[in-house]
Amino acid sequence: MNKSFLLKLTDVTKTFDGLDQPILDKVNFSISPGESIAITGVSGSGKSTLLHLMAGLEKPDHGKIEIKNYSIDTLSQNQIASIRNNHYGFIYQFHHLLPDFSAIENVVMPLLIRGGSQSNHINQAIKLLKTLGLENRANHMPHELSGGERQRIAIARAIVTKPDIILADEPTGNLDYKNAELIFDLFLEMTTEIKTAIILVTHDSKLAKKMTKIYRLAEGKIHTK
Numbered sequence: 001m002n003k004s005f006l007l008k009l010t011d012v013t014k015t016f017d018g019l020d021q022p023i024l025d026k027v028n029f030s031i032s033p034g035e036s037i038a039i040t041g042v043s044g045s046g047k048s049t050l051l052h053l054m055a056g057l058e059k060p061d062h063g064k065i066e067i068k069n070y071s072i073d074t075l076s077q078n079q080i081a082s083i084r085n086n087h088y089g090f091i092y093q094f095h096h097l098l099p100d101f102s103a104i105e106n107v108v109m110p111l112l113i114r115g116g117s118q119s120n121h122i123n124q125a126i127k128l129l130k131t132l133g134l135e136n137r138a139n140h141m142p143h144e145l146s147g148g149e150r151q152r153i154a155i156a157r158a159i160v161t162k163p164d165i166i167l168a169d170e171p172t173g174n175l176d177y178k179n180a181e182l183i184f185d186l187f188l189e190m191t192t193e194i195k196t197a198i199i200l201v202t203h204d205s206k207l208a209k210k211m212t213k214i215y216r217l218a219e220g221k222i223h224t225k
């Protein structure tokens, strides 16, 4: 595999029962460190499915998915989970905060899983909450937060580890424009400062234009816009 690619999909096909054509049909895609890609497409075109495959959360019917030097499809679930913790930040379309843990505990969790100094981790998480204007929500439980606050906590949890790649499924769908722009600018800062690669799904064409490339998913294929 060409080392300059961080993530590469080769002829990836995915079919679901009940649909007459593959939701992804021999998709080819790659992203390099520091690149940012927006993925657009109508509801049901397969955007979330594509991100799940990229993170090893689902398996393709055919084709190859490579992250760094690993071929995801040949690894065990434990190995994939470890790669996800070490290299990915994943932001779900419907944010999956752990309901029994506070905002700050949710954010610090991926750092604790990696091991190392607990107090450093907590300081890092607090710093990020401050950047996002959420420091006074740190000890709230998820059910005590607004939809937009929960979404920003989920974003903080995904970026706190400074991942190699961020996969974000409509990360700013619940946010006002000012907060959405702050998140996009934070992502872009990571692409330049630590060469994080970003793949995000968005319906906002103005925000999509901040990314280096815009792709559209339709009829199982990725189209350049």
Ligand SMILES: Nc1ncnc2c1ncn2[C@@H]1O[C@H](COP(=O)(O)OP(=O)(O)OP(=O)(O)O)[C@@H](O)[C@H]1O
Pocket: 016, 017, 023, 041, 042, 043, 044, 045, 046, 047, 048, 049, 050, 093
């Ligand atoms: N586990 C599943 N089993 C069966 N069908 C599925 C499954 N997951 C997704 N689908 C179907 O695959 C298609 C693509 O779903 P997906 O969630 O990837 O779309 P999307 O582009 O993210 O849509 P949206 O913009 O509404 O989030 C849809 O028709 C959906 O019903």
Ligand SMILES: [Mg+2]
Pocket: 047, 048, 049, 093, 169
């Ligand atoms: Mg979706």
